[in-house]
Each structure stands twice: as structure tokens, then as C-alpha cells.
Amino acid sequence: MKITVDQDKCCGAGTCVLLAPDVFDQRDEDGIVVLLDAEPPAELHPLVREAASVCPAAAISVSS
Amino acid sequence: MSEVDELPRFPFPADAALEPPAEWAQLRSKCPVAHVKLASGDVAALLTRHEDVRNVLSDPRFTRPTPGDDAARIADSEGGGIYNSDMAEVIPQHGEAHLTWRRGIGKWFTAKRMNALRPGIAVMAEQLIDEMVAKGAPADLKASLGFPLPVWVICDMLGVPDTDRDRFSHWSDTMLSMTRYSAAEMKAAEQEFWRYMAAHIAAKREQPGDDLLSALITDPEPMSDRTLIATGIGLLIAGHETTANMITKMVAMLLSDRSRWEQLLADPSLVRTAVEESLRLDANLGVGLARYLTEEIEIGGVVLPAGTTAMCGMAAANRDEDAFERASEMDLSRSPNPHLAFGAGAHACLGQPLARTELQVVLEVLLRRLPSLDLAVDVEDLRRVEGLVVGGLVELPVRW
Numbered sequence: 001m002k003i004t005v006d007q008d009k010c011c012g013a014g015t016c017v018l019l020a021p022d023v024f025d026q027r028d029e030d031g032i033v034v035l036l037d038a039e040p041p042a043e044l045h046p047l048v049r050e051a052a053s054v055c056p057a058a059a060i061s062v063s064s
Numbered sequence: 065m066s067e068v069d070e071l072p073r074f075p076f077p078a079d080a081a082l083e084p085p086a087e088w089a090q091l092r093s094k095c096p097v098a099h100v101k102l103a104s105g106d107v108a109a110l111l112t113r114h115e116d117v118r119n120v121l122s123d124p125r126f127t128r129p130t131p132g133d134d135a136a137r138i139a140d141s142e143g144g145g146i147y148n149s150d151m152a153e154v155i156p157q158h159g160e161a162h163l164t165w166r167r168g169i170g171k172w173f174t175a176k177r178m179n180a181l182r183p184g185i186a187v188m189a190e191q192l193i194d195e196m197v198a199k200g201a202p203a204d205l206k207a208s209l210g211f212p213l214p215v216w217v218i219c220d221m222l223g224v225p226d227t228d229r230d231r232f233s234h235w236s237d238t239m240l241s242m243t244r245y246s247a248a249e250m251k252a253a254e255q256e257f258w259r260y261m262a263a264h265i266a267a268k269r270e271q272p273g274d275d276l277l278s279a280l281i282t283d284p285e286p287m288s289d290r291t292l293i294a295t296g297i298g299l300l301i302a303g304h305e306t307t308a309n310m311i312t313k314m315v316a317m318l319l320s321d322r323s324r325w326e327q328l329l330a331d332p333s334l335v336r337t338a339v340e341e342s343l344r345l346d347a348n349l350g351v352g353l354a355r356y357l358t359e360e361i362e363i364g365g366v367v368l369p370a371g372t373t374a375m376c377g378m379a380a381a382n383r384d385e386d387a388f389e390r391a392s393e394m395d396l397s398r399s400p401n402p403h404l405a406f407g408a409g410a411h412a413c414l415g416q417p418l419a420r421t422e423l424q425v426v427l428e429v430l431l432r433r434l435p436s437l438d439l440a441v442d443v444e445d446l447r448r449v450e451g452l453v454v455g456g457l458v459e460l461p462v463r464w
Contacts, residue, residue, distance in 0.1 A: 011410050012167065014417040017175035031170030046399075053400040056412035058122065 001045050002063050003052075005035045009059040016051035016060060023048055024060075033059060074100035074110055074375065075351055081446040081457060082313075082320055084347040088112055088380035097366040100375070103242045104144060106136035108354070108373040109366075112380035114387035114404065116363050120355050121376055122409030127157040129356040129373060136373035138351060138453060142247035146239055146453060147354060149254055154294035157411075166414065168283070169295065172221070172276045173414055178421040181217065185422060188216055189429040201463035202440035209430075210311035210460070211304070214422055218303030222296060223275030224264060229304075231260070236301040237452060242351060244451035261296045265289065299415075307419050309449070309456030311426050314342040316460050317394065318427075320443045327396055329435050332428065338396040339423045344403035345394055348448055348455030349379040353407055378404040434464045 003023070012031030016024040023044060025034040040048060052060040076085035091098050096113040111117050120126065129135030129147045139145030146152065156162045189209065196208035212229070219226035238245045238253035245253075265277060272278035277296055280287060287295065318324045318338070328334055357372045368374065382403045385391045406413035413419070430437060440461035449456045 009410075011412050012170035012173070013406070013412050013414070014173065014175035014178070018178070018417055018420060021175070026174040026176065027171075028174070029171055030167035031172075031174045032167065050400040054402045056406060056408045056416075057410065 001039060001048065003035060003038050003040070003048060004061045005033045006059045007032050009057045011057040013056050015054055015056065019051045020044060020047040024051065068101060068105070068107055071099055071101040071107060074102055074108070078347065080444065081448045082317060082347055082443065084379065084383060088377065088383060092380060092384055096364045097368065102136055102138060103140040104137035106373070108136040108375045109368055110375045110377055111363065112377045113364065114381040114384035117376045117378055117381040117404055118408045120363070120374055121353060121404070121407050121411070124410060125359065126355040126357055127411060129354055130157060133356045134371060135354065135356045138354065139241055140243045141241065141245065141250055143250055145242060149239065149250070151254060151294045151297060154290050155298065162410070165287070165291070168280065168287070169414060173417055175417050178417045182421060182425055185213070185217060185425045186429055189213055189426050190433065193429065193433050197464070202461045205315055205460040205462045206308070206312040206457065207459065209426065210315070211308040213311065213426060214307035215304040217418070217422060218300060221276050221303070222299060223268065223273045223277055224300065232300055232304065236305050239301065240305065240452045240454055242451055242453050257297050258293060261293045262289070265292055265296065302415055303418070305454055307422050309348070309454060310343070310346065310419065310423060312457050312460045313346055313348060314339065314423060314427065315430065316439070316446060316457060317342050317345065319437065319439045319462070321394070322438065324394065324396060325437065328427070328431055332431055334396045335424055335427050335431070337399050337401065339420060339427060340401040340403065341394055341396055341398050343405035344382045344388070344398070344401055346405060347379060348457070349405060350452070350454040351375070352377045352379070378407065436464045438463055
């Protein structure tokens with residue numbers, strides 16, 4: 001799994017960080033997404049897929 | 065009769081408080097872009113499909129109507145409702161200015177900050193439940209827990225005394241009126257709230273505290289006073305009205321079929337997905353979000369000309385069979401759950417991580433403290449709040 005995030009699209013809702021805090025974080029200064037782990041271990045894949053699917057700004061892309 | 069008189073009046077009436085009006089399913093399948101008449105008598109295009117609602121809400125070209133637009137008015141009063149208030153003009157809605165405003169506030173609502181609030185919210189929920197239990201059953205869960213909890217949280221974040229909560233509540237109900245209050249009452253509420261927040265911000269300027277408004281005031285690039293006041297009012301309204309209603313509706317939905325409550329008691333790890341499913345199936349989300357179309361667009365084969373007001377029916381979209389399997393069923397383990405209860409795109413609800421945190425914590429504490437919780441009235445006797453742009457239940461009588 002390879003994850004990319006689009007910081008220009010991100011609206012800082014923090015949905016991904018609530019779901020997968022080991023993979024996503026938010027910048028302290030404005031809440032915009034930071035990718036901590038672009039290739040997370042398999043056990044996190046379901047949560048990452050969920051984060052991509054529910055992101056309100058469609059700012060997370062996942063390729064396998 | 066003119067053509068406008070023949071249009072269906074929106075929002076649609078529904079018989080049962082927790083159930084959707086029949087029109088939603090009919091429109092989704094037969095007329096996904098439907099012209100409807102609002103409380104004001106103005107015409108809007110109602111969208112009910114998940115894909116259409118998400119696309120319009122995410123479209124960077126369009127935002128909520130501002131007073132200068134010739135948009136359909138939401139309320140039946142002369143003023144036209146919340147989108148037409150003076151306040152609606154103050155907070156920037158477009159492009160770079162909106163982004164700067166949003167990011168300045170957004171850092172206060174990060175997931176990390178919300179997780180740090182969890183223990184405090186749990187303690188407050190415990191205390192409110194203790195007080196409710198001490199008074200004895202039956203109790204109104206809305207007045208005892210659903211309303212005071214989110215008010216306390218947002219007041220604490222803003223550094224505003226939560227003892228003033230009855231005043232905030234009155235002002236925000238009035239400002240969010242669709243058919244309940246007159247234009248004069250709405251204007252008066254806005255002015256009183258404005259004066260209250262202006263005085264509060266002046267006091268914070270003298271003596272800054274450890275709160276969001278103080279931080280915005282002392283920022284090296286501070287907002288104008290008008291923007292600060294409108295932001296404070298907006299956060300206070302959004303921070304209590306919606307979540308207070310949602311706590312109550314969520315518990316009502318979970319108790320209306322008690323096998324749901326029992327499923328959660330047996331497996332509390334379902335709390336997170338149960339909260340999302342409650343948000344998805346909420347039939348009383350409110351009137352929806354309006355978008356003013358500044359240019360022509362085509363939605364599902366229908367061309368909407370520039371100047372159209374689109375009403376995005378998120379609650380109808382959340383029951384779209386094309387987006388959710390077994391969409392009308394409440395599945396407490398549904399995942400992923402891309403519901404639109406918080407909107408979508410650049411204007412999606414800023415406070416959604418706070419709302420999620422509050423809803424999850426309240427549910428965890430209720431399951432632990434009051435496992436025997438049950439409705440104290442028949443579900444048919446629950447009554448919905450009428451006449452406001454936000455939806456909710458009047459009260460939620462419970463026993464345990």
C-alpha cells in the first residue's frame with residue numbers, strides 16, 4: 001500500500017488522525033494533514049482505506 | 065394558482081420523529097434534482113442523491129448564500145434567516161481569505177487536541193449523570209446531559225462562562241429560526257449576542273486567558289474585531305446546538321430498538337462505528353446546506369442556471385442505496401461510512417472531531433454507568449423540534 005495526501009485539498013477535519021494516528025497527523029499551526037507513514041504495515045490497511053473513503057475533502061489517495 | 069404554489073413545500077413533514085419523510089426515497093429514485101418551495105416562498109433546487117450532494121458541497125466554486133446574492137431565503141421572516149444576517153457577511157467564504165480564517169481556527173480542533181479533552185469530557189458526563197440519577201427516574205436526557213455537556217465543552221474552549229448558557233441557547237434558537245420567530249426577534253437576538261461577544265472579547269483583550277478567543281486576539285496577525293466577534297458567536301452556536309441535539313437523537317435511535325443498546329453493551333468497541341451510523345441515519349439533521357450557484361451546472365442531466373439556490377439534503381443522501389448497502393438499516397458496525405452529516409469539501413464542519421469525541425465519550429459513559437437505560441415513553445410519543453434550520457427532539461424521557 002502506498003498513500004499520498006493533498007495538503008491543498010485538506011480541510012483539517014482530522015477524521016484520518018482520529019482513525020489512524022500512527023499514519024496521519026495534523027500540523028500544529030493549522031490542522032492540515034501530515035503523512036507519518038506512506039507505506040504502513042498490513043494491519044493498518046483497513047483503517048487507512050476507511051480514512052481515505054471518509055475524508056471530507058477527498059485529500060487521501062491509496063494505491064496498492 | 066401560480067407554478068410556485070404547486071411546488072412541494074420543503075422541508076417535508078414526517079409522521080414519526082425518528083423516521084425520514086417518504087419524499088426523500090421518492091425523489092432520490094425519480095427526481096434527484098427537485099424544485100421545492102422554502103418557508104419563505106422562494107424556490108430552491110433540492111438535491112437528494114449522495115453523489116450529487118457530495119459533488120456540490122465539494123465544488124470550490126460554490127459556497128453558502130451571502131446577503132448580497134439574490135439567493136432563495138430560508139426563513140419565512142422578512143429578514144430571510146441566518147444566511148441573510150449581517151453576521152453571514154463577516155466571515156470570509158471564498159478562496160485565500162477563507163483558507164486563512166479556517167486554518168487559524170482549525171488548529172484548535174485537531175484530533176490531538178480533541179483526544180486531550182476526552183478525560184475532562186468523561187468526568188463532566190459522569191457528573192451530569194450523577195445529578196440526573198440523584199433526581200430519580202424518569203428524567204429528560206436532553207436537559208440533563210445532551211444539552212449541558214456540549215455547552216460546557218465549547219464554553220471552556222472559548223473561555224465563556226457556561227452559566228450564561230440559557231441566554232446563548234435563546235439567542236441561537238432565535239437566530240436559527242425558519243418559521244418560529246419574527247424578523248424583529250431574530251435581529252434583536254443577533255444584536256444582543258453581538259454585544260455580549262464584543263464585551264467578552266474586550267475583556268479578553270485586557271486579560272487574556274488560556275482559551276481559543278484569547279489566542280486569536282493575541283495572534284501576531286489578528287483578525288478584525290468584527291471577524292473575531294462573528295467567529296466567537298459562530299463557534300458558540302455550532303458548538304452546542306448541533307451536538308446537544310445529536311447526543312439526544314443518537315440515544316433515542318439506539319434505545320428505540322433496544323437490541324441496538326444491548327449489542328453495544330455486549331461489545332463497547334462498536335461505539336465509534338455506532339456514532340457514525342447514528343449520524344448517517346439521523347432523520348432530523350435540519351433543513352440541509354444551501355449553496356448559491358454562481359454559474360450554470362449540470363446535475364444528473366438537469367441544467368441548473370446561475371443564480372439557482374441548491375439545497376443539499378445530506379440526510380436524504382445518507383440513505384441513498386447507491387452509496388450504502390442496506391441503506392435504511394441501522395448497522396452499528398458499518399465501516400467505512402462516508403456519510404455527509406458534516407457536509408463535505410473545503411467547508412465541511414470544522415468542529416467534526418469535537419462532535420465525534422463528545423458523542424463517543426457520552427455513549428461510552430452512558431453504557432458503563434446506566435446499562436439499564438431505556439425510553440420512558442413510546443417512541444411514537446417523541447416529538448421533534450419544529451421551525452428551526454437545525455433539527456432535534458424536544459425532549460427524551462428516559463428511565464434506568
